[in-house]
Amino acid sequence: MKQGKLAFGFGDDDFHAPFDAGRGYTEIYTKAKNYEGIKEAVDNGRFTASTGLSLEYLDLKDGVIKVKAGFPTETYVNSFGYKFITENGTVSETYGETGEYAINGENYIRVEAIGENGAMLFTQPVYKKSFFNA
Numbered sequence: 001m002k003q004g005k006l007a008f009g010f011g012d013d014d015f016h017a018p019f020d021a022g023r024g025y026t027e028i029y030t031k032a033k034n035y036e037g038i039k040e041a042v043d044n045g046r047f048t049a050s051t052g053l054s055l056e057y058l059d060l061k062d063g064v065i066k067v068k069a070g071f072p073t074e075t076y077v078n079s080f081g082y083k084f085i086t087e088n089g090t091v092s093e094t095y096g097e098t099g100e101y102a103i104n105g106e107n108y109i110r111v112e113a114i115g116e117n118g119a120m121l122f123t124q125p126v127y128k129k130s131f132f133n134a
Helices: 035-043
Strands: 025-028 048-049 055-060 065-070 080-086 089-095 099-102 107-113 120-123
Touching: 025 035, 025 080, 035 055, 048 055, 065 107, 089 099, 099 107
Parallel strands: none
Antiparallel strands: 025 048, 048 120, 055 065, 065 099, 080 089, 080 107, 107 120
């Protein structure tokens, strides 16, 4: 992304044996579960890459990003590590039920979340459209 081109990240498995299946995947957020709905969601970055966590929400309001990760199945675990990573590689870290980051002029910020078992979640960047070339 540093060269002005928007690139989204996908999750997948490095599958060499049956026990490798399902370790990395892409979760797509769409209401229309057909080709057009999925394509539109992917084209607009409405998906995450994961190794076991799901995105409960990611909101941007009044210059603050708020995010919450969770496990896809019910568990007692409710706190996660959150990293907010900017285009300059600056990282802000927090730990808790949710993560928050106040935007301070950055062109884009992406979020990584990690659970106590090492499961991770990677969001697409929250960005200024003017930062990227067409």
